[in-house]
Amino acid sequence: MKPIESLVRDNIKNLKPCPHGAEVYGAATESGLKPQEILDFSSSVNPLGPSKKALDAAKEAFSTVAAYPDSNSNLLRQVIASHFSGITKDNIVVGNGSTELMYLFAEAFLKKGDKALMAAPTFGEYESAVRKTGEAPKFVRLGSSFQVEAEAFKREMAGCKMVFLCNPNNPTSKLIPKDTLTDILETALAQDVLVFLDEDFLEFVDDEKGLTQIKNIAKFPNLLVLRSFTKIFGLTGLRVGYGITSKELASVLLCAKIPWNVNCLAQAAAVAAIQDQEHLRVTRELIRKEKVWLQQELGAVKGFSFEPPDANFFFIDIKDANITANNLKHKMLQQGILIRDCSSFVGLNEFYIRVAVKTHDENVRLIEAFKRALKSV
Ligand SMILES: Cc1ncc(COP(=O)(O)O)c(C=O)c1O
Structure with a gap:
């Protein structure tokens, strides 16, 4: 039998999986936490869950x-x-x-x-x-x-x-x-x-x-x-x-x-x-309110800059915080929080992160964790 690799179509052979947020299983292995113990800000979905x-x-x-x-x-x-x-x-x-x-x-x-x-x-x-x-x-x-x-x-x-x-x-x-x-x-x-x-x-x-x-x-x-x-x-x-x-x-x-x-x-x-429709209404109301709160709190984090978001997630330039997205991601994970390091996106360098808007208590935890992570930089 020929090596399997020699039988594969070229376009399939050269494919690389696209990196994503929500890698809670990999993050759990890295951190020693259970997947359900990780607070996932890397995937931007309804923080209230489904109806x-x-x-x-x-x-x-x-x-x-x-x-x-x-x-x-x-x-x-x-x-x-x-x-x-x-x-x-x-x-x-x-x-x-x-x-x-x-x-x-x-x-x-x-x-x-x-x-x-x-x-x-x-x-x-x-x-x-x-x-x-x-x-x-x-x-x-x-x-x-x-x-x-x-x-x-x-x-x-x-x-x-x-x-x-x-x-x-x-x-x-x-x-x-x-x-x-x-x-x-x-x-x-x-x-x-x-x-x-x-x-x-x-x-x-x-x-x-x-x-x-x-x-x-x-x-x-x-x-x-x-x-x-x-x-x-x-x-x-x-x-x-x-x-x-x-x-x-x-x-x-x-x-x-x-x-x-x-x-x-x-x-x-x-x-x-x-x-x-009621579940959607409640979700939208929560996101609207929490976006305003997060915009203020994230804006006060030293070294973070961002445009007001149109969607339910913030895209943040962290260059002036003197830390790469990858390093910040690891520091956040040590505190049980997963954020998206955006360096895998075509056209971006290693200084961008993305975080979802979640419930108020979760957003408070995010801000506290950012402050702790950046204190030691
Ligand atoms: C812009 C965009 N479109 C589509 C998807 C994938 O959505 P689905 O879960 O419906 O496949 C994502 C997932 O992150 C996304 O960010």
Whole structure:
């Protein structure tokens, strides 16, 4: 038998896993703590967890685990469609987490030699999804204050097959200015460029309804808007996300996806979660209040600087604190707190961290731990 390595396709052989926050299992091994003892500020999800109604629905769905789940998540697609106006379930594709849809989108549309454009820094799985197809991503650096700049982006977009955009962006916590986004979408349409617009964090933004591009999918048949049950709905471990797009594009993805990609517990929980508007209201209120508190407290930490966040996480430049993100991460972990060292993001150096907005008591612990960690620097 030949070495297995010699049999692997080149694009797979060269893949490297994309680093992420929420590495609580690795952090537990390093710190000697149990995973549940670690306070995780590295993943930006609902600090209250999922709605009780969603958990009850998942429990009830246990009675159905002996059967295959609905392969195309029809009920969930129906419920999502009725949650928004102007779309039907035929505009929707559901994925095993929204990450599955990034890979599916790249796999379905990237042909040999096609280029896919994305910002630097942004969420790392867009790059991995493109590399897995055997094609190379093209990066455009964000401008001052880590904003997408329309002219630079459009210049680089010329000749590309697709672009990935994240609004608000991870890790910068910044919205793409409205006019910039419209300008890019219109140019992309005129140039036959597909747009994958990740709105996974938009539900944490006050003017979500005014800013979402879901209402514009009829105008932009080249657009897919991504949403997730991981973030504000807190169904992180169940893995459910969805794309809203033109019927033509949705039907391509529905055919290309693997069968039974979303399990029965996840489908049932998501159906209940999206209908529990009260849980979302309480979550938004908490995040709004705690963002104000954290902005003041983090702003008072010597050496930290940041822009006001648009999403539910802070992106902090720690250069003036005279410590690298990696060292600060270890000092925080010694106190049972996990933060995101952002140095793995394309376009960032070793002096950026990201922290989520959590409950008040947890945020107090974060600030106290930062102060202790930096005292010894
Ligand atoms: C911007 C962004 N999109 C998508 C994802 C992945 O979401 P999901 O859990 O739905 O796969 C993440 C995870 O961190 C993210 O930051």
